[in-house]
Amino acid sequence: EICDTGYTVLPRDFENPSVFDGLTPTEYEAVKVYMFTKTNLSLVPTSTGTPRNAYIFMIDLLLPPKDKVIEHLDHGMTQPERKALVVVFRGDLSTGIVEEYEVGPLRYPTYHRKINPHPIPFNFRPMDDPEYGRLFEIITKATETLFPLLIESYGLAYHNCTPSENCIQFYDVAPRGINDNERRTWFWGFRDVEGLYLHPLGLEIQIDHAHRKFSDWNILRIVYNGQMRASPELLLEDYKKGNIKKLKIPTPTSEQILYSTYKRRGKSEMNVPLQGPKLIEPDGHRYKIDGLHVTYMHWEFNINTKASTGVQLFDIKFQKERIAYELSFQEACVFYSGYGPAQGITNYYDVSWFIGAYINELVAGVDCPDTATFLDVDFFLKSENPLRIKKGICVFEEHAGVPLRRHYASDFHGSYYYYGGLGDYRLVVRSIANVWNYDYVFDYIFHLNGAIEVQVYSTGYVQSAFPLDDELQYGSKMASFMMANIHQHLFHYKVDLDINGRSNMYSTLDISTEKIKSPWYSYFNKTQFKFELNKKSTEEEANYKAANEARYDIFYNDKVENEFKHKRAYRILNHGKTPYLLSKSSETNAARWAKFPLAVSKYKDNEISSTSIYANNGPRNPVVDFEKFISDNENLENEDLVAWVTLGVLHIPHTEDIPSTTTAGSQVRFFLLPFNYFPECPSMSSPNAVHITPKGANGINLNTFGTSHKSNCIQKQNGPASYDGRVYDAN
Amino acid sequence: EICDTGYTVLPRDFENPSVFDGLTPTEYEAVKVYMFTKTNLSLVPTSTGTPRNAYIFMIDLLLPPKDKVIEHLDHGMTQPERKALVVVFRGDLSTGIVEEYEVGPLRYPTYHRKINPHPIPFNFRPMDDPEYGRLFEIITKATETLFPLLIESYGLAYHNCTPSENCIQFYDVAPRGINDNERRTWFWGFRDVEGLYLHPLGLEIQIDHAHRKFSDWNILRIVYNGQMRASPELLLEDYKKGNIKKLKIPTPTSEQILYSTYKRRGKSEMNVPLQGPKLIEPDGHRYKIDGLHVTYMHWEFNINTKASTGVQLFDIKFQKERIAYELSFQEACVFYSGYGPAQGITNYYDVSWFIGAYINELVAGVDCPDTATFLDVDFFLKSENPLRIKKGICVFEEHAGVPLRRHYASDFHGSYYYYGGLGDYRLVVRSIANVWNYDYVFDYIFHLNGAIEVQVYSTGYVQSAFPLDDELQYGSKMASFMMANIHQHLFHYKVDLDINGRSNMYSTLDISTEKIKSPWYSYFNKTQFKFELNKKSTEEEANYKAANEARYDIFYNDKVENEFKHKRAYRILNHGKTPYLLSKSSETNAARWAKFPLAVSKYKDNEISSTSIYANNGPRNPVVDFEKFISDNENLENEDLVAWVTLGVLHIPHTEDIPSTTTAGSQVRFFLLPFNYFPECPSMSSPNAVHITPKGANGINLNTFGTSHKSNCIQKQNGPASYDGRVYDAN
Ligand SMILES: [Ca+2]
Ligand SMILES: [Ca+2]
Ligand SMILES: [Ca+2]
Numbered sequence A, B: 001e002i003c004d005t006g007y008t009v010l011p012r013d014f015e016n017p018s019v020f021d022g023l024t025p026t027e028y029e030a031v032k033v034y035m036f037t038k039t040n041l042s043l044v045p046t047s048t049g050t051p052r053n054a055y056i057f058m059i060d061l062l063l064p065p066k067d068k069v070i071e072h073l074d075h076g077m078t079q080p081e082r083k084a085l086v087v088v089f090r091g092d093l094s095t096g097i098v099e100e101y102e103v104g105p106l107r108y109p110t111y112h113r114k115i116n117p118h119p120i121p122f123n124f125r126p127m128d129d130p131e132y133g134r135l136f137e138i139i140t141k142a143t144e145t146l147f148p149l150l151i152e153s154y155g156l157a158y159h160n161c162t163p164s165e166n167c168i169q170f171y172d173v174a175p176r177g178i179n180d181n182e183r184r185t186w187f188w189g190f191r192d193v194e195g196l197y198l199h200p201l202g203l204e205i206q207i208d209h210a211h212r213k214f215s216d217w218n219i220l221r222i223v224y225n226g227q228m229r230a231s232p233e234l235l236l237e238d239y240k241k242g243n244i245k246k247l248k249i250p251t252p253t254s255e256q257i258l259y260s261t262y263k264r265r266g267k268s269e270m271n272v273p274l275q276g277p278k279l280i281e282p283d284g285h286r287y288k289i290d291g292l293h294v295t296y297m298h299w300e301f302n303i304n305t306k307a308s309t310g311v312q313l314f315d316i317k318f319q320k321e322r323i324a325y326e327l328s329f330q331e332a333c334v335f336y337s338g339y340g341p342a343q344g345i346t347n348y349y350d351v352s353w354f355i356g357a358y359i360n361e362l363v364a365g366v367d368c369p370d371t372a373t374f375l376d377v378d379f380f381l382k383s384e385n386p387l388r389i390k391k392g393i394c395v396f397e398e399h400a401g402v403p404l405r406r407h408y409a410s411d412f413h414g415s416y417y418y419y420g421g422l423g424d425y426r427l428v429v430r431s432i433a434n435v436w437n438y439d440y441v442f443d444y445i446f447h448l449n450g451a452i453e454v455q456v457y458s459t460g461y462v463q464s465a466f467p468l469d470d471e472l473q474y475g476s477k478m479a480s481f482m483m484a485n486i487h488q489h490l491f492h493y494k495v496d497l498d499i500n501g502r503s504n505m506y507s508t509l510d511i512s513t514e515k516i517k518s519p520w521y522s523y524f525n526k527t528q529f530k531f532e533l534n535k536k537s538t539e540e541e542a543n544y545k546a547a548n549e550a551r552y553d554i555f556y557n558d559k560v561e562n563e564f565k566h567k568r569a570y571r572i573l574n575h576g577k578t579p580y581l582l583s584k585s586s587e588t589n590a591a592r593w594a595k596f597p598l599a600v601s602k603y604k605d606n607e608i609s610s611t612s613i614y615a616n617n618g619p620r621n622p623v624v625d626f627e628k629f630i631s632d633n634e635n636l637e638n639e640d641l642v643a644w645v646t647l648g649v650l651h652i653p654h655t656e657d658i659p660s661t662t663t664a665g666s667q668v669r670f671f672l673l674p675f676n677y678f679p680e681c682p683s684m685s686s687p688n689a690v691h692i693t694p695k696g697a698n699g700i701n702l703n704t705f706g707t708s709h710k711s712n713c714i715q716k717q718n719g720p721a722s723y724d725g726r727v728y729d730a731n
């Protein structure tokens, strides 16, 4: 007998999107048509857009002001009009700029208005296919010139080669220059094999593509084996003359390129491959999904996905009380060190590479348990039509394998008064985004005790570099022609807690010591802890004081106390702090949030995100500068507060990063924890607990509160066989 | 059809214990008989021992010197003779002392010798039943005197009452005095209901029991509702005279004492209780257990358990290479603040309370997955015979629910080159120890990538205090007559890494920044990371330099490099650091290890543990002072090194700690991670990986390396019904 499917999972109702739901295919289409037909912009189709055209780059949901959403959710007002954000590249203007439009109402738009107050420099815009297409033409021409060098050095070519056999692939890095008004991108070559990220060739080409006329684009620098020339022609000339230290990398055997693949090898640990342990749901799903609205035990929340920042959670409630208006990933940065030109310039802002659109289909049984429910992800980016990533998000319940609480009440004489326990059941919302080499696993985890855990794991490939002598100091050599350099991963999250309403306070409970005279002895001094509550009145106080590590960070409504006069609070506990060393690097100006393991700002509708899609191509003068969120030093008392959390990992690569960084050891997390918020642990209502008392000499009284621990059903299994992996047209 | 049981699990072969195995019942018995018959000690049976007698307190395995064990394991020498440690209380001497004897060889002992060089003060000895028995007689007498006060104030009594109804229970705290030569214990009273830890009465009695003659023991102080008197008689007299502020706690209804119980209550989240997700093992266990020797994939190790410190792992190997000689929990401290006499003095060292012997039977389906294998734990402590905790340890494999590694190789045009992934399968060794109120979950976790994760979770009850006005500053009030105070949990671990042999180095890779001129531009300065290896030559260098947070801590054999000249190292990553504030409190002298998130010492056979069973009753002049391990400032270059790791949690209690602290949010962990140790990630040999490439328009080529993802079997289920919970005679 097959196990029951449990609670209902309903697909999205595209006819009736809720206030937080991303645009429906019809809405995307309506906005696109409106832009083409009702504006004076002479838009061309995105696929044919050049830096001299106006075209739509992205369409996204534009959330109504929070006031309006709250009125709708809490006070029965009708749903605010749905609106779209449209990003338009205005290459048609004499000075190209990027424009952002608000378009509404949906699904029959009647107006549009520009929403970015300052023009966004054209060079800050993200890359797209037309631009890449032209750049690869330049690379093709260059590599045709270099053909003899490529064949001699690597046995490879860029044109006229067989993929996965003897081809070079080129990829670009960012920032695209040494100051923000440059658009001078370094491309570096890799051997086109599985795991090409780990096969750098030491061949790097810089192209200036700042000009709006394609014909003005040109190669500025080319570096081969650590030697720079101004053009492929000059490089080839010197190469032929013997003025260049030549590389001669023998064509590797399949054994020699095995290291970068995911193919099985090495000492076997099982003679006969056995299947590992896996989850079943004996009574089926215990969560409900209605489109993008999820209900699990006392929890409920809405999921949305952005092509820029990925998964966002809105309106997170526990027992019908809102805990957070928004909980969402903001940005993933990777800041590298290096000697070579590409490696040396690399400072990634993954939102600018659309980490949200590079969520990819999840594999049942590997990426998520076989029991998971998978949700599709739609977006409109760099394309003519909305696109769909099938199964881009998974939602599943798991048993963390550990009790959430338990107690064995020993009588200290060989028996016990009682045993009580409850498993740590939890709901996980997961997406995995891949930005070229790296794959990040983003988890939002909801526990029965009112705790939310936010965890991010790094996996996928490290970025490698060609091991020039001057490069070696920055990392570990891991293969004959490959090393990987030190870097830092930084992950930023927005946590718009609304604890008992929007009017909140942020305080720290600062722990120190006191030396006191005991009242019970004529002479006894004791050194012990004390703690005091320090209200943070302003953004400056909250964010600029020297951090005391021995503290609790709590958020609460000053007017709402429990019956013992304690503020009903939630605490943010950051277990993934990372030292931030790069504040003097101007390339990190767009990541000034990284200075703060926890920052707090007053909520503003226009401080919707700590980053932007323009960060990587304009990092020194960021369009969104997080520091400005707090440098206006606003009052934080009894205000709508937003917490911002930075997690991070300093990564010195090592051979075990071959072929991929592993999640075990690379994960970092923070928690949102109730702190005098509930009268007691809310998990006490769970019927999945166990209570045991001894009966007679060796019997027990067992109370499972109505929950069975038996099951005879067989779980329906999907496994990886149902995988597809492609992106589809959402229409 | 029932799922296969998989690999073999064999019980202990008590006839042939391995070098690391704890004593067998026969060995315990032989040692006991030897002590009674072959020594001149006039031993009395432990159950009748008084502070004026000589008697056996504990018998434990005494490991041979490491040299000898290594010769046996690695060089084919015969197994070293097995020996026992016997702790004898020598109350028969005019100045009582504690003696420790080595007795051997087993199982037919022929010799004994004293092994503690300095006599251990009698007052440092742990408590036992005879001593408690006499103390409770004194308490009985006192409470008989106080009977009218108890009835009026609480409706409770200590004698002449019905358990779980109207009784008081008294428990003691430690240290037992304000200097180490006192033995003056505070007992405090609790209402005898489920979760009595959360029902303090504000009645505390201090008894001086330092004298060896019972008749010299006497009450020194008694505190009632914050008012101190020198005896129960004086208290009662003043109480009757009205010179005392009286308490009158009405007899609570069952509703009013519900909060401390594990009984279900609150808003229901499921109308019909459904069973949650759980693990099955479709192909059975994939680990082998032979007695106390565990093999899992490339891992193998030995488990031992001590009544003092609990679970120890020895001889941890991966692919036949020893990674660690020992990995073991050392001590759990809880240091409290407070006003009341008991709360104010409380600084627990849980090893002195025998946290290892208060491991308790684990519940299948709650404490460990239903699929787990359970191991018994034997010890000889405070008893006439060896005792057995059945199912005190569980060993299980789980899927962490996340991929260990995965990569989706996007072609950035709607399809992909390949997908590869492997689940994070891992083996967990778990015990849960309960020391009065708290339950700690101790996990050792073995991943396929060569990583070991050590995690400890706090659950069970907080220690509560009676909410006197002066007490309130130290914590949160959580019920009408109950609060809980700020405290710090500290967990100490010994990590005797032996990386490529015993001759090891400890170095840090210290990360900082540099500002360099780029070689590729005429003018471009870049600020970026650099790192340098700093060898730690001596214990002082390793442990006293200001800690740089931006660093890797690596251990390696200086002579063993990989093919790229990197030292084959293991890294210790501490994700559970806690600020240590109490170094000026003399009560924490026995926990000087807590200053170091990571300390490193040169291995010594006599520095077997960082703590002792004498810590709590002699904390100011500790028998084992960790600081001495490093203050002799020995050379650390090319030596056998031992790393010592401190995890911790600063805990400000809050209402959600009712009825118990939850594991989600309280867990802390550290990792042992390979760092250029393997040529690549050793998980590449796993046949449980998945490799997918696209085929045609929407098909795939799926490679599961011979592993099936289907199963139709039904897992044999034990669930909590098989629980027993009692401690048994091991004979
Ligand atoms: Ca502000
Ligand atoms: Ca807020
Ligand atoms: Ca030493």
Ligand SMILES: [Ca+2]
Pocket (backbone or CB within 6 Å): B325, B496, B497, B498, B499, B502, B504, B603, B640, B641, B642
């Ligand atoms: Ca060692």
Ligand SMILES: [Cu+2]
Pocket (backbone or CB within 6 Å): A458, A462, A487, A489, A651, A661
């Ligand atoms: Cu990394």
Ligand SMILES: [Cu+2]
Pocket (backbone or CB within 6 Å): B458, B462, B487, B489, B651, B661
């Ligand atoms: Cu605690």
